[in-house]
Amino acid sequence: MSSLTVQSLLYEHKPPIISRFLDSLMVNPLPPGLQTRLDLGDCSAEPLLNSGQVAEWTTRFERQGFGFSYTFFGENLGFGRGHNRLFFGGAGADRLLVLNPDAVVPFHLLARLNRQAEVRPDWGIIEARQIPFENAKHFDPITLETTQAIGACALYEGSAFRQCAGYDETFFLYSEDVDLSWRIRALGRKIYFAVDTFIYHSKRVNERGFEMSEAEQYYSLLAWLILRVKYGRPDLNLARLKWMRDSAPTDPVCARALQEWETLKPKVKLATAPQRAAAYFNETGGSSPRRWQL
């Protein structure tokens, strides 16, 4: 019997958010022919679930036919390292669904993602839509093929994930999913956009666009720089670096990111030629054709 592992990483999430996420996942009927389990990793300073809560969730998930495990890492591993640790530390799976715990999933998520996988033998990743704000990217409305998948909700073909050794751990947060998408495409597998299912991914907007925390700004700045150097396009970083240097005197986030970038730059593992060929950068340096903007 094939297996499906759902992985999610907790990091200082509030208890109602965790409960809401798990409750919404639990009402999903099990995809037929797939042994399904949820592996929850916790990168918080203190465990977010105590043993009683773990036992309760285990019982509730097992009642629905899911396996359930909770791993407390005791340190903030970052997105890629945390998921790699969960996946390669366990028994592995034929399909891996990575989900953000600040999302809410509909009752048809597992069934529809897996059905898309079954009708497409060449799949590498299948990504669900995000509401209320879809990720800005192009997809073909007929073939549903797209250039990259976002890790907030992406179903990975297990052997492809294994072959790529999972996420690149140089990225702490953001863009590791784009990088892995391109590496999976370089293996000859395709990425599909499942338009018939979605996750509600919490994001707030104001008149200027998305509201971002300092940590989000910091890691997205670094991720932007790493991705473009890795794929042989440091030229696309020039404008961004100039802006960061100009902003640094008044913006401590930029200043910190610049400082960190100097130590991070030598550690970036360069992509191979096929991987570079699978990458896509648009004319403004973005990593996808822009479909919408705030």
Place this chain on the structure above:
Amino acid sequence: MSREPSFVPQQPADNADLSGPSAAVRPDQSAGLLQGATLAGQVFGWLTATLNPSAQVERFVRLLTPTASQQPGAARPTSPDPVISLLLSTTLQHRELLTECLYSVYVQDCPSGKYEIVLASTSASTPDAQGEPAGGEAKAFLELKAFLKNFPADLQNNLRLLDLASPGPGRADTRNRLMEAAQGQYMVFLDEDDLLLDGALPILLDGIARYGQTDAILHSFAVRRELAVSDWASVAARTTDPARLQAEFSDSPGPGPGSTFPYAAANIRLEWARPFDPLRQQYQNEGPLCRYALPRRLVSDTTLRYEGAFEQYAEWDFLLRATRLCQVVTLPHFLTARNVRTEVLDPAEAEREQTLYEKCLAANAARPLLLEGRAGMALADLYRAQEAEANRKIEAEALHQAQREELNARIAAQGSELARLRRQAVEESETLDYRLEALRRESQAHKQQALEAGAYALRLEQTLAAIHQSLGWKLTAPLRRLLARRGKAT
């Protein structure tokens, strides 16, 4: 799915038809509305004396007159629970959109019980193979009920499904029934193609706590989601393998011409992000109704209802009439999103829409604006006064709270000082007790010494008396006298 009119709205003619539908007070409610209306009564009196209003204006002012509980300082009834009623009309054909809408409610960080979702189906069941409704409304209701069982229990607990035995045509009748079934203090109308954004309900609850006292309509901003695929003809032409599409979308309606399948947003715009402008709203349908939270008293205290005759403009007409009854407060937050699909109308349909639009425009243009003219300004002053009063109460409450906290801090400080003094007093008392005991013992010792000294003195007196009585003393008496004399002589 929202549709954009494909024509430029025209300004109303000067001789606009005044006979359009309007909200009217039921005869049995009008007395209650006017009763006890002190400040509003003064406004009414002033208007009557100054403006000599026509019958229409009188009716308008009666509608605007706050009831007794709206008067500044009047006690309001206890806030009903739930606070917000989300009123959702749907059709089974749009269940994919409905799913997204319901999950956008589920995601809200809002205490269960603070909101309710009241849901009603606006149409009969899914058409059968012949295109006829299969089983009618009862089947539609049962299908919807079964569909809702897929959702998490928390959501189902806050959801009520209305069984409309015979819904009228269009959405107006359904919405009117939803309003009558609502139990919350405030109502928000949602269509299946609306989404609540993260944090919408907490922000609305906060707004209601702040402005609900004045029964203000709460207006917020919305995001416009333009769906990725609107030209289905070209998509259908490119589809080479319909069987594969069928396999991919076996349990959903799937994409296709005429489908309301969501299919992702191509453009997301911060479109409806202006403060409420009554003048602008008067002449242009300014976007979706989901941006407004309306006090339920608008329905319970008046006969304000949707007018089915305006069809797709019934929402606009309803909003225009509602905003003449209540002050509108803009909450500068994006709380909702709406899916929009541009559609090319055929000329006949466009002409019909234009006629409807003009009819709606004319009916509402004939009514005075809330914030326009002397009547409107007087009423605005009244509401401003109420709001100022409400703000004063909030500030006073905050001040009281601060004073209470300061007092509590002082009490706590004094308590600890008191405890310290008590401890000190106990210590001193113990010291004094000890000293008292020592003194008592000392006193007893002194008494004993005094007694012994007294006894000794007595013994000495007795000895002296015995000496005086002795023979030797008597024999030596002349000698003592002689010595005494010699002493005087020297």
